[in-house]
Amino acid sequence: MDFVVITLLNSVAYGLLLFMLSSGLTLIFSMMGVLNFAHASFYMLGAYFAYQISTWSGFWLGLLLAPLLVGGVGMLVEWHGLRHVRRFGHVAELLFTFGLAIVFEELVPLIWGKASVPYAVPAQLEGALFSLHGAAFPIYKGFMMAMSLGMLAALYGVLTRTRIGLIIQASLTKPDMVEALGHNVPRITMLLFGGGTALAGLAGVIGGNAFVTEPSMAASVGFIVFVIVVVGGLGSLGGAFLASLLIGALQTFSVTLDVTLQQVLTLIGLSLPADTNLARVSLVQLGPVLPYLLMVAILILRPRGLMGVRES
Amino acid sequence: MTAPSSLPRQVLIWAAIFVIACVLPSLFRSGFLVSVLSQIAIMAVFALSYNMLLGQTGLLSFGHAVYYGLGAFATIHLLNGLGKSATPLLVALLPLGGGAAGLVAGLILGRMTTKKAGTTFAMISLGIAELMFATTPIFPSVFGGDGGFAGNRMAGKGSFLGLTWGPQIEIYWLVLFWAFVSAGLMFALTQTPLGRVANAVRDNPERAEFIGYDTRQVRYRMLVLSGLFAGIAGGLSALNYEIVTVDMLNAHTSGSVLLMTYTGGIGHFFGPVLGAAMITLMQTLVGGLTHAWLLYFGLFFLFMVAFAPGGMASVLSRQSALVKAGLWRCLLPHYALAAAPAALACLGAVGLIEMAYALLAGHDAASFMGTSIRLHTLLPWLGAASVLIGGIAGLKWVIGGMSDAWHQALSQLQGGKP
Amino acid sequence: MTASVPALCISGLRKSFGASEIIRGIDLDIAKGERHAIIGPNGAGKSTLFHLISARLAATSGTIALKGEPVTGLKPFEINRKGLSRSFQITNIFHSLSVFENLRSAVLWSLGYKYSFWHRLSVLRDAKERAEHVMCDIGLQNRRDTAAGILSYAEQRALEIGITIAGGADVILLDEPTAGMSHSETDEAVALIRRVTENKTLVMVEHDMGVVFGLADRISVLVYGQVIATDTPQAIRANPLVQEAYLGTTPVSGNAS
Numbered sequence: 001m002d003f004v005v006i007t008l009l010n011s012v013a014y015g016l017l018l019f020m021l022s023s024g025l026t027l028i029f030s031m032m033g034v035l036n037f038a039h040a041s042f043y044m045l046g047a048y049f050a051y052q053i054s055t056w057s058g059f060w061l062g063l064l065l066a067p068l069l070v071g072g073v074g075m076l077v078e079w080h081g082l083r084h085v086r087r088f089g090h091v092a093e094l095l096f097t098f099g100l101a102i103v104f105e106e107l108v109p110l111i112w113g114k115a116s117v118p119y120a121v122p123a124q125l126e127g128a129l130f131s132l133h134g135a136a137f138p139i140y141k142g143f144m145m146a147m148s149l150g151m152l153a154a155l156y157g158v159l160t161r162t163r164i165g166l167i168i169q170a171s172l173t174k175p176d177m178v179e180a181l182g183h184n185v186p187r188i189t190m191l192l193f194g195g196g197t198a199l200a201g202l203a204g205v206i207g208g209n210a211f212v213t214e215p216s217m218a219a220s221v222g223f224i225v226f227v228i229v230v231v232g233g234l235g236s237l238g239g240a241f242l243a244s245l246l247i248g249a250l251q252t253f254s255v256t257l258d259v260t261l262q263q264v265l266t267l268i269g270l271s272l273p274a275d276t277n278l279a280r281v282s283l284v285q286l287g288p289v290l291p292y293l294l295m296v297a298i299l300i301l302r303p304r305g306l307m308g309v310r311e312s
Numbered sequence: 313m314t315a316p317s318s319l320p321r322q323v324l325i326w327a328a329i330f331v332i333a334c335v336l337p338s339l340f341r342s343g344f345l346v347s348v349l350s351q352i353a354i355m356a357v358f359a360l361s362y363n364m365l366l367g368q369t370g371l372l373s374f375g376h377a378v379y380y381g382l383g384a385f386a387t388i389h390l391l392n393g394l395g396k397s398a399t400p401l402l403v404a405l406l407p408l409g410g411g412a413a414g415l416v417a418g419l420i421l422g423r424m425t426t427k428k429a430g431t432t433f434a435m436i437s438l439g440i441a442e443l444m445f446a447t448t449p450i451f452p453s454v455f456g457g458d459g460g461f462a463g464n465r466m467a468g469k470g471s472f473l474g475l476t477w478g479p480q481i482e483i484y485w486l487v488l489f490w491a492f493v494s495a496g497l498m499f500a501l502t503q504t505p506l507g508r509v510a511n512a513v514r515d516n517p518e519r520a521e522f523i524g525y526d527t528r529q530v531r532y533r534m535l536v537l538s539g540l541f542a543g544i545a546g547g548l549s550a551l552n553y554e555i556v557t558v559d560m561l562n563a564h565t566s567g568s569v570l571l572m573t574y575t576g577g578i579g580h581f582f583g584p585v586l587g588a589a590m591i592t593l594m595q596t597l598v599g600g601l602t603h604a605w606l607l608y609f610g611l612f613f614l615f616m617v618a619f620a621p622g623g624m625a626s627v628l629s630r631q632s633a634l635v636k637a638g639l640w641r642c643l644l645p646h647y648a649l650a651a652a653p654a655a656l657a658c659l660g661a662v663g664l665i666e667m668a669y670a671l672l673a674g675h676d677a678a679s680f681m682g683t684s685i686r687l688h689t690l691l692p693w694l695g696a697a698s699v700l701i702g703g704i705a706g707l708k709w710v711i712g713g714m715s716d717a718w719h720q721a722l723s724q725l726q727g728g729k730p
Numbered sequence: 731m732t733a734s735v736p737a738l739c740i741s742g743l744r745k746s747f748g749a750s751e752i753i754r755g756i757d758l759d760i761a762k763g764e765r766h767a768i769i770g771p772n773g774a775g776k777s778t779l780f781h782l783i784s785a786r787l788a789a790t791s792g793t794i795a796l797k798g799e800p801v802t803g804l805k806p807f808e809i810n811r812k813g814l815s816r817s818f819q820i821t822n823i824f825h826s827l828s829v830f831e832n833l834r835s836a837v838l839w840s841l842g843y844k845y846s847f848w849h850r851l852s853v854l855r856d857a858k859e860r861a862e863h864v865m866c867d868i869g870l871q872n873r874r875d876t877a878a879g880i881l882s883y884a885e886q887r888a889l890e891i892g893i894t895i896a897g898g899a900d901v902i903l904l905d906e907p908t909a910g911m912s913h914s915e916t917d918e919a920v921a922l923i924r925r926v927t928e929n930k931t932l933v934m935v936e937h938d939m940g941v942v943f944g945l946a947d948r949i950s951v952l953v954y955g956q957v958i959a960t961d962t963p964q965a966i967r968a969n970p971l972v973q974e975a976y977l978g979t980t981p982v983s984g985n986a987s
């Protein structure tokens with residue numbers, strides 16, 4: 001039981017981190033109608049920037065500066081790149097972000113090397129927050145949760161309470177109208193892209209040391225984030241939140257539960273022919289498959305996603 | 313964009329490709345050249361099949377490698393299953409087995425993917441491909457785990473028309489034969505009702521429904537046929553390399569065929585062939601020279617998307633139209649003027665990247681035109697950076713005049729048409 | 731026997747977008763061979779009515795029968811195959827295909843080529859001839875190989891009509907075919923419509939009263955989602971309800987012909 005509680009907490013921490021990534025992606029998608037393939041690259045940049053800053057002056061300055069730097073890079077990308085490609089249509093825009101992801105994936109090892117970098121959890125946050133009969137819950141995971149929840153509250157506040165937030169909400173649905181009212185939609189788009197990528201950067205700052213900071217981190221999380229926004233429903237923040245927690249739990253539980261597919265199926269009264277490989281497949285092996293299975297199932301059964309309003 | 317180029321021109325291109333493909337290996341008896349050409353021919357078929365989706369039907373797929381990979385696995389299993397009875401004639405026919413696998417995969421997967429176009433299609437193709445790839449370790453008997461499967465195309469005895477598929481050049485002729493057959497069929501497809509209606513569905517799916525077409529059925533059929541040709545390409549690759557690994561159906565393979573097709577040009581039938589040739593050459597030539605090839609490639613791709621969204625094929629056909637109209641003369645000075653700063657900018661960028669890679673590899677010095685450059689000093693970095701910045705500044709300076717002249721020429725070109 | 735079956739029979743048709751009901755109970759019969767115009771102020775729901783008939787939108791309630799056959803719940807392509815074809819108020823063509831290819835695509839299904847990938851287009855004489863015939867009808871033979879996307883506005887409108895009629899449907903719905911055209915262009919368009927809908931059933935939304943009174947056998951006036959009158963042009967002109975709906979502005983005098 002205690003084990004379940006700890007795993008549940010771990011999965012919530014991971015799910016919230018995923019939400020930080022997917023919320024930025026969702027906002028950008030809603031505004032520009034384009035899935036940003038390079039989104040996970042900004043997550044990686046966040047981790048590396050934070051690592052670099054932390055080698056000079058510690059974790060906390062990195063926490064503050066790295067997301068801002070990443071957001072700055074994001075705005076530059078929008079301003080000098082995406083904006084010009086937009087006239088060629090969505091496919092070109094999407095491919096542009098695809099190309100960006102390749103470039104980032106090559107540039108990062110060029111600067112920081114191909115191996116992982118020693119980006120570590122700060123000493124103040126090491127150790128266990130509490131433990132239940134020997135199963136410990138690390139302080140840092142608690143910190144991640146607090147950061148994500150704080151960010152979530154801030155995002156909510158900005159979107160619903162501030163002028164710019166209201167303008168963003170309006171431009172999500174009716175960009176022409178907002179432009180006609182005299183607002184500078186290109187600038188808002190740039191700011192939003194910067195904001196979305198800064199969120200990804202922040203996720204990198206606090207996720208990079210919880211996991212591993214290495215050049216392949218973008219690719220490994222990138223697909224998961226796509227799965228989340230698709231499962232949640234393209235353009236729906238609420239859906240992204242739900243799906244993040246769901247996928248977080250799915251991934252966390254599947255790697256910690258040491259059971260085979262046969263054992264799971266027995267629970268629901270099914271059985272597999274015992275002599276096949278399939279019966280011996282463990283959940284750990286299936287773990288990486290589950291998100292995609294979920295995504296494909298959702299796309300076939302409910303293309304709008306869990307809470308989506310539109311079918312792309 | 314799909315305005316039919318006159319028939320003689322199409323014939324000319326086919327003939328040119330045929331001559332190049334046949335003459336080059338006969339002129340230079342180089343094993344390296346032949347293996348590069350085989351690779352190009354295989355990739356050309358794969359890219360052409362991809363363009364049946366992207367260019368002709370407007371479907372952006374991130375999972376086309378599934379059909380390619382399954383075609384390859386089917387072929388290698390057939391080859392191994394035949395064992396000693398794999399006579400050269402049977403071996404020559406094996407790519408059809410790969411095609412059948414691709415076709416069947418298309419029949420099944422297409423049911424799920426083609427309901428919608430646009431982002432939904434892109435995402436579901438990505439999802440299915442990832443799902444497939446993630447499941448491969450569970451079925452080692454089918455996908456062979458990390459090592460994949462090897463085969464032997466000469467396991468059977470005898471010969472067919474004197475060919476045993478032993479030497480690389482013989483397998484090249486086989487690849488080339490199937491490549492031409494496939495390309496010919498794919499070209500013919502563009503000239504059929506289905507091919508034309510696929511274009512209509514790409515342009516405007518809503519209207520297509522109001523002229524009697526079920527857009528889903530059109531997409532489905534195109535996807536199935538495209539799976540067939542991707543499967544043939546996979547089968548050719550299996551015969552050519554005699555080894556098939558799960559890498560053939562991963563996202564990376566799907567990504568490269570997309571990149572090839574797009575940089576080649578999705579609006580022209582031969583664009584993907586050009587892209588396959590260009591990128592395979594880059595991969596082997598540049599990839600042999602520098603470790604940074606993927607980075608260069610990424611930058612090149614960004615450049616293409618931003619400045620030549622029609623791909624190389626459209627750049628070439630534009631230029632040749634301008635040449636034909638005699639308008640090139642007004643543009644030539646501008647091109648020449650832009651060439652110098654562009655070269656400078658490239659030189660600066662390449663210098664920076666190469667020095668960084670040398671540093672990454674643990675070298676202290678790099679050589680450039682015979683002189684040794686000390687990487688731990690500031691000077692070479694500043695030098696390369698200033699060359700890059702100077703080049704960009706120079707480009708900015710001349711680009712206005714060039715784009716004016718370009719637009720003027722274009723409007724003359726269009727105005728000159730009846 | 732079939733003479734009594736109306737080409738189009740609409741009854742109790744309703745359509746709501748969320749809380750607002752846009753089509754509020756329409757009953758309308760259109761006889762075979764009739765030329766029927768639907769007029770009404772902006773936002774009355776004329777285009778929405780067309781969308782419902784052609785199945786671009788699904789009705790909230792009510793039924794539609796095409797030549798006596800119920801078509802409620804069918805897909806647009808199924809209705810098209812039953813012989814109903816429509817044009818759009820906002821030009822809806824295949825922009826990167828040439829004029830000729832636009833028209834040839836539009837005839838392929840009705841000639842039975844369906845999804846064929848074993849016929850070569852260039853040897854399909856019937857498709858070519860029919861497409862070329864329509865191309866001459868709409869006066870675009872000089873633009874045969876021009877991409878539809880770069881045609882002028884009036885040419886695109888003509889092509890829009892061409893695509894609609896090319897398939898040989900016998901019930902034709904045209905949504906504001908002359909919108910945005912100059913006087914002379916409108917006259918040409920009217921002549922064209924008259925020519926190509928010979929012996930066919932035509933339902934047309936139109937704001938230009940000259941066109942309406944010149945072409946229509948009967949006119950329905952749609953106001954705020956309801957048909958307030960259906961009658962011959964003369965009777966409509968005299969109808970006080972209609973005059974009120976148009977705020978006292980009497981329809982233009984003088985027919986376009």
Ligand SMILES: Nc1ncnc2c1ncn2[C@@H]1O[C@H](COP(=O)(O)OP(=O)(O)OP(=O)(O)O)[C@@H](O)[C@H]1O
Nearest residue numbers: 747748752770771772773774775776777778779819
């Ligand atoms: N998809 C939709 N969602 C919500 N409201 C809609 C939708 N489509 C149309 N409407 C509303 O329905 C009403 C009728 O629209 P419709 O286009 O049918 O009018 P119309 O009679 O064709 O006008 P016009 O003469 O301007 O073409 C309008 O008020 C419009 O805003």
Ligand SMILES: [Mg+2]
Nearest residue numbers: 776777778819
């Ligand atoms: Mg209307």
